[in-house]
Amino acid sequence: MTRxxxxxxxxxxxxxxxxxxxxxxxxxxxxxxxxxxxxxxxxPLAVLLVTGLYLFALPYRARSRTGAT
Ligand code: HEM
Structure with missing residues (x-):
């Protein structure tokens, strides 16, 4: 399973x-x-915050990796 x-x-x-x-x-x-x-x-709310912020950042991370705007 991926991260x-x-x-x-x-x-x-x-x-x-x-x-x-x-x-x-x-x-x-x-x-x-x-x-x-x-x-x-x-x-549980504290861990939701951390995992939620990670999920929020995912699309931006993917975009900066592929170089798309
Ligand atoms: C505390 C701060 C939280 C942040 C920063 C956060 C952020 C996020 C983000 C960015 C996503 C992904 C949206 C996407 O698919 O692009 C997400 C999904 C989700 N969030 Fe949160 N969230 C938080 C708290 C909560 C809470 C309190 C609940 C419900 C009690 C919740 C329930 C969910 C559910 C059910 C999903 C969909 C998960 C899936 O795709 O399987 N989140 N959240």
Missing amino acids: SRSFRQAHRWLAMTFTVTVVIVTASGALGGPEWVSYISLP
């Missing part, structure tokens, strides 16, 4: 993980759960 494919795959699955954590945080907040639960979305 860009594995980054896209990781981004896709982390999006699902992140969405589940947001549902958990919302439910926990509504039910008066502990405060630390509100932070569980941050690790």
Whole structure:
């Protein structure tokens, strides 16, 4: 598997993980759960940011490699 494919795959699955954590945080907040639960979305969001920025840069990297404008 190429690096860009594995980054896209990781981004896709982390999006699902992140969405589940947001549902958990919302439910926990509504039910008066502990405060630390509100932070569980941050690790997947941090990795989403890194993989997302990589995916964003891909087309520009490819263009500069081929010399196309
Ligand atoms: C945190 C900063 C994020 C950045 C910078 C970012 C950036 C990107 C970029 C550049 C792409 C590729 C678009 C393309 O195909 O050209 C992408 C795809 C995608 N993003 Fe994000 N994203 C972020 C967060 C999220 C979040 C929070 C979610 C959902 C909870 C999400 C869900 C997705 C999905 C499902 C795709 C399509 C993946 C695929 O092609 O299989 N992203 N994102």
